[in-house]
Amino acid sequence: MRLKRTAPIALMAVAALSISACAESERDDSGGGDSGSSDLKDTFTFGAAGAPDVFDPLYATDGETFRITRQIHQGLLGITPGTADIQPELAESWEPSEDGLSWTFSLREGVTFSDGEPFDAEAVCYNMDRMYNQEGAGQQAAEYWTYFFGSFSDDPEGSLYDSCEATDESTAVINITRNTSSFPTILSLDSFSMQSPAALEAGDANNVQAQGEGFTYPEYSTNPVGVGPYVLESYDQANQTITLTANESYYGDAPATQNIVFRVIPDESTRRQELQAGSIDGYDLPNPVDWQGLEDDGNTVEIRDAFNILYMGLNPERNEALQDLRVRQAIAHALNREQLVQTQLPEGAQVASQFIPEAVSGYNPDLEPYPYDPDRAQELLAEAGQEDLTLTFAFPTEVSRPYMPDPQRIHDAFVQDLEAVGITVEVVSKPWNGGYLDDVSANGAYDAWLLGWTGDYNAADNFLGTFFSNLNQNDFHTSVMPWGETLSQDLQAADAIVDEGEREAAYQEINAQLRDEYLPGIPISHSPPALVVSGDVEGLTPSPLTAETFDTVTVSQ
CATH class of the missing domain: 3.10.105.10 (Dipeptide-binding Protein; Domain 3)
Incomplete structure (x- = not known):
């Protein structure tokens, strides 16, 4: 039986004022694989249970959307693969002031957004202020900001966020209004990813409008610009297909597979049939009663720890x-x-x-x-x-x-x-x-x-x-x-x-x-949830937060 269980979740490595600094990134420098190798496919196709709502992670609220934006965007902090612990991402280290209300982030140098714009301290502060200064429908849409930071600039007394200062190109200081065990950990959440200030401005990113029980989003929401290993190539709404392609300017190891395609297949039994037919390479949340049958068919069921x-x-x-x-x-x-x-x-x-x-x-x-x-x-x-x-x-x-x-x-x-x-x-x-x-x-x-x-x-x-x-x-x-x-x-x-x-x-x-x-x-x-991939898939690390990244995944021919 090939059911795989992830390693036990470690306790949080960094919390509130008990940490003065964080270790250097443990990013694997051994190379991300050869997506051009003759024995590997150039595309990993994943069966998604639902369509994305918006590609600007600030306004996203559901797992199916975050599964996609997570491949495009990154934040100051990330999550160590296979755990629920934070690790360096765009910030290499961070340190609190004595009173715990000012946090200094030392940023990774030489990073650019996928549009060629530099990622630096000014970009960090632009992003933080952009989120804080939401107005009208934007405040309603930015639910994760409300959950974790409280209020916006029009109600500063209720806000955890106070201000941001770029002391030099690679140093950003974020000031908060009170001590909380959740900061800076919340900066690892997808909603608070760093995005290109130039693209946000050009795409009128904050122009969210209420429409019925939902929202309409500006041009930027279909043209997101992050620093992650992939960029959005297309969203074919008629065929419910989202295609990502490798970010040629990515600062880290090149993605192991050139393209990721998400096919929206709402019905779980249909996703299983598509996996059996070979038209997708994996999907999330297979019914537990099917786990053994999926394994018997030569697939791999990856069991996450219950979180x-x-x-x-x-x-x-x-x-x-x-x-x-x-x-x-x-x-x-x-x-x-x-x-x-x-x-x-x-x-x-x-x-x-x-x-x-x-x-x-x-x-x-x-x-x-x-x-x-x-x-x-x-x-x-x-x-x-x-x-x-x-x-x-x-x-x-x-x-x-x-x-x-x-x-x-x-x-x-x-x-x-x-x-x-x-x-x-x-x-x-x-x-x-x-x-x-x-x-x-x-x-x-x-x-x-x-x-x-x-x-x-x-x-x-x-x-x-x-x-x-x-x-x-x-x-x-x-x-x-x-x-x-x-x-x-x-x-x-x-x-x-x-x-x-x-x-x-x-x-x-x-x-x-x-x-x-x-x-x-x-x-x-x-309950420990699972995801399933075909036997041709390697390199996937299941996350107890259901927050997998796909840049290490390969698919054999």
Whole structure:
């Protein structure tokens, strides 16, 4: 059996003020392969589950778009292949000031954007200020900036970013407004990649307009200019095909394969058929039940480490019965999560005891999941006077996520569990990109729902802070709970702790409170997602963040 599992995720190598500088890049200088070799193809074709929304990573929000922009753009920091740890990318090293509010980045020299413009400190500051100075619809579209930097220049008090200074051509100083464990790590996110200032100006890059529930983007969004190993050659929307070609001015090793083609194939079973027919060389998130069959056909299934969480969210604002801890505990006891993991999730999946995976600093090893105990669930419902509880319980359609390979099957299993303890379930479903996410996040339309999260980087704040830190804008509606404000404040305080050991202890205590005192939702599982490539493919390093780069990939003839 050739199922490959990635190496265990290492703990984050750089965090907040505990690091004074970062080591030199470990980029492999041995050469990227000979894409002209007679025994290798010049194109790697990947089956994408969805079409890209925009090629300017600042406005991107989905994994299918980032899979493409990641090949074109790079940031100051990168991710060490096969891990969730940061490494040097366009910045060779970085160092904080004594108070931790100014970070000096020493930049890689001799780098140019694919349009020939120089990458230097002025370009760094242009990019940072460009993101900070978004206006109107641009602010709405730049969701990752809002998540991680807070507000924009028209609301500086709410912003993590303060300013940027180019002290010389190869030195940029980024000033921030508060200490956080997430900086500078967030600069490794695709959204904050460096782009050519000249191209941004020429393409009127900030001219984003609202249109219905979405946006229209300016010319630049179809002509992105980065420093990565590939450039965008074409996007054939009629045939749903995106073609990238090697960046001839790339500063690093030349890509091992000249071209990358992304074919948009929304249906997973169709992607498998295309792989079997040889018309694509790989695709993401094969159904776990197909893994062995794919291997038997001569393909390689690459299993990533689990760096995610599936949970059942609860809305105590919509359904006041959920404000009673006993009711939330009853739901936790009613769900047979162990059976779900064993029957529906891939080998290596685990029942979750908390809202972060084990690899993240702050994970509390002393916590156990609520045991499956339908008798106790019924007792708790009776104690709370909720023997006739009704829940509107939703799941998404037209989607497969790393933590949730088959949403309907998972939902069906939980419906049976809930009904077995006397809870009446009103089933609701909606397409993932057809209103489901809006109903969960913006509209609070359901009492309970299935959702999850794959970490962007290795920090507890990226999980817990994303879920609960903003008291008035979180999916769990903690603002109506007596402990909601305390939880929000504790998370913000933990994130600001400089000492790594103290910060870890603070998050461990918060995780214990989330399980025993708060229980705003039910952690379900951590699941190792996979991707599959043909037996002719070599050089692919799977990422626990599902953040693979393809410049090292080769395909045999």
